[in-house]
Amino acid sequence: MTKASDTDWLSIVRSAGTTVGLDVDWAEPIQVSENAIYRLPGCVVARASRPGQLQAARREVNVARWLEASGVSAVQVVPDVDQPVDVDGRAVTFWRELPPHKHGTPTQVAAVLKQLHHLPAPTDFDLGEVAPFVRLEQRIAAAHILTEDDRGWLREHLTELQQRWARLPKGLPWCVIHGDAWVGNVAATDDGQVVLLDLERTSIGPPEWDLVHTAIKWRSFGWITEEQYAEFCGVYGYDVTKWAGFELLRDIRELRMTTMAMQAASNKLALREQAEHRLACIRGDYGARPWSGWKALE
Structure with missing residues (x-):
């Protein structure tokens, strides 16, 4: 089994971003563990999952779009992007970056x-x-x-x-x-x-x-x-x-x-x-x- 620390997350994120036409030249890691989160140009955040999470990622994208249409304030996917993107069994999704924030009360x-x-x-x-x-x-x-x-x-x-x-x-x-x-x-x-x-x-x-x-x-x-x-x-x-x-x-x-x-x-x-x-x-x-x-x- 491949360890998360051995995964080339940057290549996965760049491959997925290129597939859907996003700018990935300056991808910056935010958090890397069993999953990975990268900041992309244009206030976009890419999330790459551990293997086997494609269905879960697709469901999360559907939930985000549904909540946005329902008027509930939630993190939003980047619009007009066909996602999740499957890169070697890892699901990559793209989200709008939040403005400065802290934990809720x-x-x-x-x-x-x-x-x-x-x-x-x-x-x-x-x-x-x-x-x-x-x-x-x-x-x-x-x-x-x-x-x-x-x-x-x-x-x-x-x-x-x-x-x-x-x-x-x-x-x-x-x-x-x-x-x-x-x-x-x-x-x-x-x-x-x-x-x-x-x-x-x-x-x-x-x-x-x-x-x-x-x-x-x-x-x-x-x-x-x-x-x-x-x-x-x-x-x-x-x-x-x-x-x-x-x-x-x-x-x-x-x-x-x-x-x-x-x-x-x-x-x-x-x-x-x-x-x-x-x-x-x-x-x-x-x-x-x-x-x-x-x-x-x-």
């Missing part, structure tokens, strides 16, 4: 989610249902920092969560959801826009799946205050922590965040301590929530 997140959750589902393509456990088994298997005891516990925990998901309590009506609605995927631009980013997980599912992201910032990690969370609930009009299924969605989110740290630590040893800390928390070694010490992966 909890109330901004609530407002854009409320707008999204009230949209009727698209009729010209299938969003599919939310996949809360996507890639978790692979992350656990590939995490070389784990002891066999930790790996075994994680697999048992995942199985338990999957069984609980099959008995998910009734909540709000399922609707269009973002699927990964943390503040890093909601941008507040300097000119006053609030923009949804990273649309690959957009699907049909319980709106609580989007809301739990902000809830655990208060209840699990203390990253926001109780007052900020109350403002979030006031704008959206619902408090997910009072729902019978909250603890299940909380536990799944925390597991996803833990395995993401393990994946990152496999490529960056400095993140190992953070990954191990998260695992110790969800295993119960640090007592009741909120837990201290959870930090952003950098």
